[in-house]
Amino acid sequence: MQLTFYKYQGTGNDFVMIDNRQQFFDKKDTKRIAFLCDRRFGIGADGLILLENHATTDFKMVYYNADGNESSMCGNGGRCIIAFAKYLGIIKDSATFEAIDGFHEATIDHAIVSLKMQDVSIIENHNTHVFLDTGSPHHVQLEEELEQLDIKTKGYQIRYGAPYNEVGSNVNFVSKNTTTNFSVRTYERGVEDETLSCGTGVTAVALAMHFIGETEKNVITLQTQGGLLNVSFETVDKGYKNIWLIGPATLVFKGEI
Numbered sequence: 001m002q003l004t005f006y007k008y009q010g011t012g013n014d015f016v017m018i019d020n021r022q023q024f025f026d027k028k029d030t031k032r033i034a035f036l037c038d039r040r041f042g043i044g045a046d047g048l049i050l051l052e053n054h055a056t057t058d059f060k061m062v063y064y065n066a067d068g069n070e071s072s073m074c075g076n077g078g079r080c081i082i083a084f085a086k087y088l089g090i091i092k093d094s095a096t097f098e099a100i101d102g103f104h105e106a107t108i109d110h111a112i113v114s115l116k117m118q119d120v121s122i123i124e125n126h127n128t129h130v131f132l133d134t135g136s137p138h139h140v141q142l143e144e145e146l147e148q149l150d151i152k153t154k155g156y157q158i159r160y161g162a163p164y165n166e167v168g169s170n171v172n173f174v175s176k177n178t179t180t181n182f183s184v185r186t187y188e189r190g191v192e193d194e195t196l197s198c199g200t201g202v203t204a205v206a207l208a209m210h211f212i213g214e215t216e217k218n219v220i221t222l223q224t225q226g227g228l229l230n231v232s233f234e235t236v237d238k239g240y241k242n243i244w245l246i247g248p249a250t251l252v253f254k255g256e257i
């Protein structure tokens with residue numbers, strides 16, 4: 001059967017997007033999802049996202065990593081699905097939707113999407129790194145020589161090492177440019193490689209840098225390999241609320257396979 005798909009990217013984190021409001025897509029076919037994401041034999045993407053009907057919000061988002069498995073929240077995917085929902089005529093300039101980590105609000109202004117993330121109340125500050133969950137689990141560590149790092153090798157060791165083991169964590173390497181600007185490179189679980197950007201990752205980095213005192217600001221710019229993202233937040237007694245991930249989300253092409 002022919003499958004109509006849409007390819008989106010948000011700061012270079014790219015996704016195969018499928019309108020599954022008619023529920024035709026076989027979600028159990030992990031091999032096919034991995035095939036569609038394969039960059040040599042398939043369409044090529046860091047993940048695949050289904051847009052589905054929802055009883056009380058504008059739509060539901062279902063996210064799969066490039067390995068074919070359903071996973072936790074994808075921040076850049078969440079921004080891209082807003083652009084997709086607008087393209088399909090489901091929403092205008094604002095929306096609410098449900099994802100695996102709960103309900104989200106978002107707005108879109110031309111190609112710039114602002115996505116509200118879940119509140120974060122648990123942040124583990126270890127000596128060498130910070131660990132927190134921004135919808136997906138993230139290990140965050142500061143590095144002096146970010147450009148020289150072998151992200152695939154180092155990220156793989158941390159992702160599969162203790163205490164994360166098989167379940168794993170995404171791994172973010174960070175360098176500080178100014179008090180409001182940090183560079184980030186991310187090894188993504190489920191892609192098992194560096195991606196050009198990770199939305200839940202840069203959100204984790206912004207909160208972690210504030211938490212450990214590297215910044216006192218609450219609007220942070222994150223330079224990823226695929227472009228700039230902004231994260232704003234409010235500090236509360238036990239963590240952070242009103243967290244927004246802001247940046248571009250673009251349709252690359254539409255096709256059939």
Ligand SMILES: N[C@@H](CCC[C@H](N)C(=O)O)C(=O)O
Nearest residue numbers: 071074075076136198199200
């Ligand atoms: N690219 C995503 C993160 C997707 C989930 C991640 N690979 C995981 O399995 O935890 C983002 O933009 O947040």
